[in-house]
Amino acid sequence: xxxxxxxxxxxxxxxxxxxxxxxxxxxxxxxxxxxxxxxxxxxxxxxxxxxxxxxxxxxxxxxxxxxxxxxxxxxxxxxxxxxxxxxxxxxxxxxxxxxxxxxxxxxxxxxxxxxxxxxxxxxxxxxxxxxxxxxxxxxxxxxxxxxxxxxxxxxxxxxxxxxxxxxxxxxxxxxxxxxxxxxxxxxxxxxxxxxxxxxxxxxxxxxxxxxxxxxxxxxxxxxxxxxxxxxxxxxxxxxxxxxxxxxxxx
Amino acid sequence: xxxxxxxxxxxxxxxxxxxxxxxxxxxxxxxxxxxxxxxxxxxxxxxxxxxxxxxxxxxxxxxxxxxxxxxxxxxxxxxxxxxxxxxxxxxxxxxxxxxxxxxxxxxxxxxxxxxxxxxxxxxxxxxxxxxxxxxxxxxxxxxxxxxxxxxxxxxxxxxxxxxxxxxxxxxxxxxxxxxxxxxxxxxxxxxxxxxxxxxxxxxxxxxxxxxxxxxxxxxxxxxxxxxxxxxxxxxxxxxxxxxxxxxxxxxxxxxxxxxxxxxxxxxxxxxxxxxxxxxxxxxxxxxxxxxxxxxxxxxxxxxxxxxxxxxxxxxxxxxxxxxxxxxxxxxxxxxxxxxxxxxxxxxxxxxxxxxxxxxxxxxxxxxxxxxxxxxxxxxxxxxxxxxxxxxxxxxxxxxxxxxxxxxxxxxxxxxxxxxxxxxxxxxxxxxxxxxxxxxxxxxxxxx
Numbered sequence: 231x232x233x234x235x236x237x238x239x240x241x242x243x244x245x246x247x248x249x250x251x252x253x254x255x256x257x258x259x260x261x262x263x264x265x266x267x268x269x270x271x272x273x274x275x276x277x278x279x280x281x282x283x284x285x286x287x288x289x290x291x292x293x294x295x296x297x298x299x300x301x302x303x304x305x306x307x308x309x310x311x312x313x314x315x316x317x318x319x320x321x322x323x324x325x326x327x328x329x330x331x332x333x334x335x336x337x338x339x340x341x342x343x344x345x346x347x348x349x350x351x352x353x354x355x356x357x358x359x360x361x362x363x364x365x366x367x368x369x370x371x372x373x374x375x376x377x378x379x380x381x382x383x384x385x386x387x388x389x390x391x392x393x394x395x396x397x398x399x400x401x402x403x404x405x406x407x408x409x410x411x412x413x414x415x416x417x418x419x420x421x422x423x424x425x426x427x428x429x430x431x432x433x434x435x436x437x438x439x440x441x442x443x444x445x446x447x448x449x450x451x452x453x454x455x456x457x458x459x460x461x462x463x464x465x466x467x468x469x470x471x472x473x474x475x476x477x478x479x480x
Numbered sequence: 481x482x483x484x485x486x487x488x489x490x491x492x493x494x495x496x497x498x499x500x501x502x503x504x505x506x507x508x509x510x511x512x513x514x515x516x517x518x519x520x521x522x523x524x525x526x527x528x529x530x531x532x533x534x535x536x537x538x539x540x541x542x543x544x545x546x547x548x549x550x551x552x553x554x555x556x557x558x559x560x561x562x563x564x565x566x567x568x569x570x571x572x573x574x575x576x577x578x579x580x581x582x583x584x585x586x587x588x589x590x591x592x593x594x595x596x597x598x599x600x601x602x603x604x605x606x607x608x609x610x611x612x613x614x615x616x617x618x619x620x621x622x623x624x625x626x627x628x629x630x631x632x633x634x635x636x637x638x639x640x641x642x643x644x645x646x647x648x649x650x651x652x653x654x655x656x657x658x659x660x661x662x663x664x665x666x667x668x669x670x671x672x673x674x675x676x677x678x679x680x681x682x683x684x685x686x687x688x689x690x691x692x693x694x695x696x697x698x699x700x701x702x703x704x705x706x707x708x709x710x711x712x713x714x715x716x717x718x719x720x721x722x723x724x725x726x727x728x729x730x731x732x733x734x735x736x737x738x739x740x741x742x743x744x745x746x747x748x749x750x751x752x753x754x755x756x757x758x759x760x761x762x763x764x765x766x767x768x769x770x771x772x773x774x775x776x777x778x779x780x781x782x783x784x785x786x787x788x789x790x791x792x793x794x795x796x797x798x799x800x801x802x803x804x805x806x807x808x809x810x811x812x813x814x815x816x817x818x819x820x821x822x823x824x825x826x827x828x829x830x831x832x833x834x835x836x837x838x839x840x841x842x843x844x845x846x847x848x849x850x851x852x853x854x855x856x857x858x859x860x861x862x863x864x865x866x867x868x869x870x871x872x873x874x875x876x877x878x879x880x881x882x883x884x885x886x887x888x889x890x891x892x893x894x895x896x897x898x899x900x901x902x903x904x905x906x907x908x909x910x911x912x913x914x915x916x917x918x919x920x921x922x923x924x925x926x927x
Contacts (some may be wrong), residue, residue, distance in 0.1 A: 278872050281864075306874035318869035322887025331883060332873040339874070371887075372869075388873060 231256050231427050232297075232396060237288035239276045246272040248452035249288070254396070257424040261438055261463060262431045264449035265471050270431045271315055273449070274400040278312040279305050292396070306332075307339035309395030313385040313402045320372035325384070328372045329354065329391055336392060357390040361417040378405040386417040393421065398429040403437035415440030435467035448474055485538040486523050493630060496549050503551040504633040505602035507609045508667070515619040515629035522623040534807035534839045535749040535778040537624070540721045545663035545693055548578065551633065554657055558582050569900035571651040571681070578656060578664035579634055579694075590646060594639040598667055601637045608639060612671055616727045617697045622751070624723045628665045628695040635667030640676035642703070649679040649709075649898050656684070656720065661691040668696070670710075674703035674731070679711075679898060686716040696724040704731040704758055709897050711739045712750075715908075718773060720746040725753075732758025737897060740767040741905070742777045743912055749778040756783070756790040756818075767796045768892040770912050771804035771836075778807040783825075785818035785848075792822075797892050798829040799885050799913075800836035807839040812853060814846040821848060825855040830862065830888055832881075882913050 232254040239247040246269045254260055264270050276283045277290065279302035290297040297305065320328065333353075334344040345353065358365060361383050373381050382402055389397055399418065403411055418441055422428060430441060438446075438460065446462040447454045448471070456462065456474055466474075483490070493500075493516050501509045524541060525532035548554065558575040574595060575582035581597035594601055594608075602609040619626040636652060654666065672678060686692055702708050714722070722745070730736055740750050754763050769777035783792045798806040808827045829838040840857040862884045870880035889909055896902040 280868055280872075301877070302868060302871040303874050303876050306872055312872060314869070314872075318863075318865050320863075320866045320869065320884070320887065322890050323883050327883070328870070328873070328875075331875050331879060332870070335874045335876060335879065392873065 231293060233289075233291040235289045235291075237273075237276070237290060238286045239272060240284045240286055241272060241282060245286070246283075246452055247276065250449075250452075250454060252447065252454060254427050254429065256427060258445065259422065259428045259430065259441065259443045261443035261446045262429060262449055262454075263433070263446060263463065263466055265433075268449045269452045270449050271400055274312050274315075274398045274429070274431055277305075277398060278302055278310060303335065304339075306392070307336050311389050311392060311394030311397045313382075313389060313397065313399045315400040315404065317373050317376075317381040317385055319374045319376075321374050323372050325368040325370060325372055326354070329368075329388065332388070333391055353391065357387055360390050360420060361387045362413050363387045379407065379410040382406055382414060383410065383417075386414050390417060390421060395425070396427050396429070397421070398431065400431045401433065402430075403432055403434065411437065412440060435463045438463050450474060483523055485542050486520070488544070489541070489627070490520060492547070499549045500631065500633060503549065505599045505606075505609070507602040507606055507613055508599065508632065511614045511619065511629050515614075515626045518620050518626035519623055519630055522626060524627075525623050531622075531751070531780050531809065532749075534805070534809075535747070535776065537723070540693060540747060543661070543691065545661045545691065546658065547631070547663050548580070549633070551580065554578065554580070558653065558655055559584075567900065567904065569649060569651070569898060569904070571649045572646075573651045573653065574636065576636060576652060576654040576666065578658065578662065579632065579666040581634055581636060588648060590644050592641040592644060593646060594637060595650065596637060597634055598637045598669055599634040601639075605639075608671075609637065609669065612669055612699065612701055615699065616701070616729050616755075617699050617725060618727075622725060624695055624751075625697055625725050628667065628697040628725070631665040631695075632667040632697065633665070636669070638668075638670045638678070638680065640672045640678050640706075642673040643675040644673075645677040646679070649681055649901070652680065652682045654682060654684045655687050656692045656694065656716065657687040658690055658692070659688065663693045664695075666694060666696040668698040670698070670700045670708070672702050672706040672708055675705045676703065677707040679709040681711040681713065681898070681901060684712070684714045684716055684722070686720050689717065689719070691719045691721075692716070693721040694723070696722065698724070698726045700726065700728040700736075702728065702730045702734040702736055705733045706731070707735045709737040709739075711741070711896070711898075711901065714742045714748060715744045716746065717744070718746045718775065720748075722746075722748045724749065725751045728752075728754045728763070730754065730756050730758065730761040730763065733760040734758065735762045737764045737895070738766065739892070739896060740779065741892070742767075742769040742771070743908055744770075745775055745777065747776040749780070751780045753782045754784065754792070756785050756792065757787065759787050759789045762791045763793070764895065765792065765794045766892050766895055768889050769798045769800075769806055770889065770909060771799070771806060772801035773804065774802070775804045777805075778809075780807075780809045782811045782813065783823065785812070785814045785821045785823065787817055788819045788821070790818065790821055792824070794825040794827075795892060795895070796827045797889050798838060799832065799889060800829060800838055801832040803833075803835045805837045805839075808857070809841040809843065810855070811843040811845065812855070814844075814848050814851050814853065816847045819848045819850045821851040821853065823851070823853045827857040828888070829859045830885065831859060832862075832885070882910075885913050886910060
């Protein structure tokens with residue numbers, strides 16, 4: 231599904247990603263862990279085409295296409311989704327209007343008719359209940375006045391509506407209490423299927439108690455320095471990252 | 481002073497004095513000479529006149545326009561030309577063709593309310609019009625007001641007696657209609673006695689593809705405890721020049737909402753002066769402009785707090801595309817007696833292109849010490865992080881920009897107190913941003 235080869239990327243002229251290699255197959259869940267500043271969020275942003283990040287080298291193939299050539303909106307319509315670490319507030323644009331515009335652009339991209347108002351509302355209700363998002367939030371402006379937890383739940387709600395093929399969760403667990411974490415994880419798990427894949431970017435093992443990864447990668451200094459199974463996450467939880475640093479990133 | 485441009489109007493006035501007088505009312509004629517003398521003294525404001533810094537005046541008066549001084553009936557049936565009502569808005573409609581009140585019985589008005597031709601009502605109710613006409617629009621200071629007062633022959637009067645409430649909005653449709661380039665000088669007088677309530681919407685449209693220039697003077701008297709919502713909506717073509725002066729005087733505990741919306745135009749300068757004369761008066765002074773091509777909108781406002789315990793709130797927003805120009809000068813004057821004033825002014829502009837220009841001048845003059853006054857002015861571009869967030873959800877950049885622009889002006893639209901009008905504005909603004917023909921769906925001339 232996704233093949234990243236020797237990916238280098240800059241932010242404000244500083245090289246953050248220094249040669250990422252990663253392959254994700256259909257139905258797999260990968261966790262990417264690592265300390266602050268190791269490049270985890272950069273990887274997520276580069277994949278969805280954030281213009282503040284400049285790819286300087288390498289290639290990304292997604293569903294057989296050159297991902298780096300696509301606009302952010304085309305990447306989304308192709309089924310790529312980033313749950314943002316810091317969701318953006320958009321004053322004056324209601325959640326309903328925003329989601330309807332997004333969903334209908336996805337449908338147009340796929341050659342489908344836009345959803346009628348009543349079908350849209352039905353869909354929204356179903357997905358909203360899935361992540362237990364208060365209906366009042368949907369008439370408000372996007373993320374405006376949402377609590378930290380509501381913002382994260384809103385990301386998962388958007389994901390549930392758009393049903394991505396590859397979802398990237400960028401620190402979706404940060405700032406969540408244990409109940410909210412469970413709700414978010416339940417939402418993510420309900421969406422997983424043999425046809426869909428996930429990348430979970432996280433600091434902690436915590437979220438991985440609820441969402442079981444098939445593979446765990448450690449990102450350090452802009453490179454993946456260690457990969458393993460779920461047991462690697464547990465080891466990181468108990469031993470921290472220093473031992474990997476000492477191993478010299480083999 | 482080089483009075484070359486003025487000269488043709490000076491000559492015209494002298495030659496047409498009888499025509500002007502004979503086709504107007506004595507109450508209006510009374511001020512003509514004095515106003516004309518003032519105009520002759522002042523001349524059209526140059527850029528050196530602070531209030532007109534961003535909108536040149538004389539160049540628009542240079543070209544020759546026809547004036548309908550003998551009040552010839554310009555063939556038109558406004559109702560056939562224009563069936564462009566706001567859907568769902570149950571309004572009382574009246575028409576002005578240029579500056580001429582269209583004679584048609586206005587139905588549905590409560591007892592004692594006067595709504596009709598200013599000229600005719602000045603003849604039938606001279607004491608009433610005498611009491612208010614040319615009393616607050618200062619024709620000794622502002623040359624546009626003096627010009628208008630010298631040349632105006634008709635317009636509209638709305639008089640609402642004490643404690644009378646007009647439930648339905650009054651919609652005044654001002655059509656600019658002519659086969660040749662035309663100048664008109666419109667005059668509006670609105671009087672709400674104590675405790676009266678009314679909602680007024682003026683829609684400005686152009687019918688013919690000729691050059692129009694219009695000066696407008698609107699005087700509004702709002703009595704104690706009275707409530708007025710006053711909307712002015714402009715959807716004219718790019719060959720239209722409008723100089724509009726609105727003066728509002730408010731008595732104690734009165735409540736006024738002004739909203740001046742320019743959706744399409746050529747060159748427009750709106751001058752708004754609100755004098756809070758009685759304690760507890762409140763004014764919401766709002767406006768917005770959506771511009772592209774070489775359109776020009778200048779809103780100059782003065783909120784004059786003369787007594788204590790008054791509140792004022794100003795909100796003006798501009799979306800400027802292509803080479804358009806926006807200007808906002810907002811003066812809040814708090815006089816020594818106006819303690820406990822609470823005043824807020826906000827002006828925000830979006831420049832969609834690098835060639836669009838916005839001039840913003842918030843001004844505060846405060847002579848009282850126990851007041852709260854805030855102001856903010858920003859000129860900027862669309863929020864790039866919000867744009868990307870929307871794109872990351874599949875919304876095209878174009879659509880995302882539209883949504884953000886729409887959200888930007890919605891803050892002004894959402895203050896409209898007439899729901900049907902609010903809905904209509906949502907649609908019109910969306911169509912405008914999408915570049916769809918800026919005409920109303922039900923309008924016969926657009927079809």
